[in-house]
Amino acid sequence: MAVMIGIDPHKGSHTAVALDSHEAPLGEFRVRSAANQVDRLLGWAAPFAARTWAVEGAGGLGYLLAQQLVAAGECVVDVQPKLAARVRLLATGASNKNDPNDARSVAVAALRSTVAEVRAEDHAAVMKVWAKRHRDLSRQHNRVACRLHSVLCELVPGGIAGEISPAQATRLLEELEPVGAVAAARHELAMELVADLIRLDTQRRDARRRIAAAVTASQTTLTELFGVGPIIAATVIGDVGDIARFPSRDHFAAYNGTAPIEVSSGGRRKVFRLSRRGNRRLNHVIHMAAVTQIRFRHTAGRAYYDRKIAEGHSGKEAIRALKRRISDAIYARLRHDAEQAAKRPRGPGGQSGNVSVACAAGSRPEHRLFGQATPGPDSTLRPRQPRRRPGTTTTTPQPTQRST
Secondary structure (H helix, E strand, O other): OOEEEEEEEOOOEEEEEEEEOOOOEEEEEEEEOOOOHHHHHHHHOOOOOOEEEEEEOOOOOOHHHHHHHHHOOOOEEEEOHHHHHHHHHHOOOOOOOOHHHHHHHHHHHHHHOOOEEOOOOOHHHHHHHHHHHHHHHHHHHHHHHHHHHHHHHHHOOOOOOOOOOHHHHHHHHHHOOOOOHHHHHHHHHHHHHHHHHHHHHHHHHHHHHHHHHHHHHHOOOHHHOOOOOHHHHHHHHHHHOOHHHOOOHHHHHHHHOOOOEEOOOOOOOOOEEOOOOOOHHHHHHHHHHHHHHHHOOOOHHHHHHHHHHHOOOOHHHHHHHHHHHHHHHHHHHHHHHHHHHHHOOOOOOOOOOOHHHOOOOOOOOOOOOOOOOOOOOOOOOOOOOOOOOOOOOOOOOOOOOOOO
16 A cells, blocks of 8 residues: 655654555654654654655755655655645645644645655755855855945945945055044944955855865866856756756746746737746856857857847847757757766766656757857846056957857
8 A cells, every 4th residue: 555654844853644545644753853863754654555644844844854754766746835835735624733733734745736756965965065065155245245335335425335345445455544432443344344245255165176076076067058067067067957857948948937828818919928937046047158158259259139129029038048048058968968867877976867868869969059158147138348447449359150
């Protein structure tokens, strides 16, 4: 008899409820979060031979327990909290909000819905960790820089125009003579904010170095796409994980939000609108790659963008169309990488890949929108001004078009 065991994970304890295929309860068990939590759960579930563990939020609060069960050879599925909440909402009768009822809702959601299987993590998890670290450091850097701008405006009329740098702020503060206790306090605060910026810059460089090393070790071909650097590649691979869970490029586009949403009804003709759904991090990095394509006039992506403009589309519509093309190219690369990983022998502690993606055609997929990879994407369409040193002249090298 197939048994579904739903788990409601918490920081201090985990509650498990076993259901049969007809959603009839078979047992309930609560275990404290400790080193022997998996052994106790397996001992309780030993009578259930054909069992599947449904963990709510296996990528969040239930991450460690789910990975421990997978390492023990158990079949584990990930149930999104939204699915379990819908089961509780639609349940008939009195259903109190407690751990056993939550665990039962998780098991019911796993029985009624299509859920993803939890697998042992590989290099994708490493890139996800360091990509999140770089993203957090960048956000903190922006907050400190904005605060430093505000303090400098209270010390110097106009402050510093444009993007601020620690060296520029340090020179300004060294030339400044604060008058009064309030100005002296603001001056000290500004010096501390500059020190924070220097520390964050160092940490971001270290995170970028780790990301580049992880992307190189993964042997991915994503960085060969124009505008896709190590940070974008790490974000994509870390969030996507196993590309085999997307049967087609259309499913992948719906996941990252580059596919439009149909809003037709009745006898109306088909109408589509912009999708606000999907993984917004993936949508953001695809947007960055699209903006980089448009900034370089020699790229085929810029030619595609200009062609859409000439057809009467607005600038935003042309960027959306280009983003969908980039999504398709990323999907083809990820399928290709998975096929190559499946062919490679398993190394010590490594992953052998997934053989379910062996249908990817060709040994190296090409895309007409992409040439050689750029050092990194920019988030603006404004052309970058070359830096000019005193006493030297700057010449702009002519870009070369890679033959396809």
